[in-house]
Amino acid sequence: MKNNPAVRFLVIPLLLVLLGCSLVTAPQTAQETPVPATATPPPASLSADAIEALVDAAVNERLAQLERTPVAYTAPTVIETDLEATLTALYARANPAVVYIIVSSGGVANSSGSGFVYTHGGYIVTNSHVVSDGSTFEIVFYNGDRAMAKLIGADPDSDLAVLKVDSLPEGIEPLPVTQTDTLQVGQFVVAIGNPFGEQGSMTLGIVSGLGRSLQSQRSLMGSSTYSLPEVVQTDAPINPGNSGGPLLNLNGEVVGVNAAIASVTGTSSGVGFSIPAAAVRRVVPSLISDGRYVYPYMGVSFDGEITLAEQELYGLPQIQGAYVVAVTAGGPGDKAGIIAADPNTGRGGDLIIALDDQPINSFDDLNSFLSFHASPGQTIAVKVLRGNETVTLSLTLGARP
Known part of the structure; x- marks a missing residue:
């Protein structure tokens, strides 16, 4: 057998038993009579080959025993964690408010989707693209109850839509929409x-x-x-x-x-x-009250993302901001005096760096401001970099066409 330190370590207790040694000795009493040193001659020392032979024999015997012994199955212990309890309780509370939507046109079902109960009045929120190809909408509730729904309004720009049923099955509670925007990655x-x-x-x-x-x-x-x-x-x-x-x-x-x-x-x-x-x-409250949602509109087109190469190409002092590449004639931006880049060289456009003192580091920042913090008819202060000069313009927002 080849030397294997790991095996040797594991079988040392076996070897000690085979050699007649004791791993635990009983405590001696005060009356115990010592054995004279000459009573038993010292045992003959074992050679290395003899020790290796004993180790091999012990290992082989143990392996043979393991091969003959069936492995007993032990059922895994199921531990209910706090997360598991939270999820089961969450599902029990929320699932009744989630609905199955069957979308039909000309009496033929052509698609389906999901939605959720928004108010006790029977308003249901779903996606605009779920209902866009339908003329009739059948709602299937969690308990199997069914009802026909009416389309109240849809907004393709946010992909939101609202349906309404005349009544809800008993016991359904609308799902609350969070009132804060504190989501974090990893949540x-x-x-x-x-x-x-x-x-x-x-x-x-x-x-x-x-x-x-x-x-x-x-x-x-x-x-x-x-x-x-x-x-x-x-x-x-x-x-x-x-x-x-x-x-x-x-x-x-x-x-x-x-x-x-x-x-x-x-x-x-x-x-x-x-x-x-x-x-x-x-968007949803406006869909319920007016059947549509009207976004604010600047009448300006932007470069979606400014790269370092574009910064050099366009001669921009920085990459932070929203770069104006086109202005709609007669639109709010045009009336406010915003300047677009030269269509041939890409140079000379305004770089918007703030709206109402809110920093604008990218087009996404500008889009978020307009989508969630501004309304048609509102007048905002637009701060731009024009060459090396900072200019603040007054712009009255229009309605998105």
């Missing part, structure tokens, strides 16, 4: 919806990114270039059929409305996107 979230028509499915994940943007549904159809800012990214599995369902924090508050996934297969790839609660708070 636990759950998605509840109907992926592939599997009603009442819940998945768990984390907030994996913040400050993303999604193209407007109108942009996807080629009729605009608008995008929604502050979109929440999550790795909670989201699949077809989850659209319109809530993304919840562990307090059971809606922090987003599940809308899209980044995927080459059409199924979850671990990158899902949810419309932020800030958009729900701002």
Whole structure:
């Protein structure tokens, strides 16, 4: 047998037993008579070969015993963690307010999605793209009850829509929408919806990114270039059929409305996107009262992201800001005196660095300000870098066409 220090270490207690040694000795009493040193001759010392032979024999015998002994199965111990208890309680509380939406046109069901009860009055929030191809909408509640819903309003730029049923089944409580925007990357979230028509499915994940943007549904159809800012990214599995369902924090508050996934297969790839609660708070009440939401409008187009190469090309003093590449003739920006870049050289455009004293470090910052902190008809102060000069302009916002 080859030398194996690990094996030798493991079998030392065996070897001690085989050699007649004791690992634990009984305490001697005071009356014990000592044995004369000459009573027993010292044992003959063992050679290295003899010790190795004894070790080999002990190991082989133990291995043979293990091979003959069946392994006893021990059932795993299930430990209920605080997270597990939180999730089960959250599902029991939130799932009754999540609905399955069957979308039909001409009497034929052509798609489905999810939604959630927003008020006791029967208003249901979902995605604009869920209802865009339908004329009739059937709501299936968690307990199997069904009702027809009316489309109240839809906003393709935020991908939000509101349906309404005449009454709710007993016991359904609307889901609260968080009133704060304090999400952090790493925070636990759950998605509840109907992926592939599997009603009442819940998945768990984390907030994996913040400050993303999604193209407007109108942009996807080629009729605009608008995008929604502050979109929440999550790795909670989201699949077809989850659209319109809530993304919840562990307090059971809606922090987003599940809308899209980044995927080459059409199924979850671990990158899902949810419309932020800030958009729900701002857009949904307007959809309920007016059937539509009107965004503020500057009449200005921007370079989405300024790279270091573009900074040098355009001769900009810094990369922080929103660079103006076009101004709509007669629009609010034009009336305020905002200057666009030369279409041939890309130079000479204003670099917006603040709106109403709020720093603008990128186009996303500007888009967030307009989407969540401004309204049509409002006059704002626009601070721009024009060459090496700082200029402040007064601009009255219009309504987005």
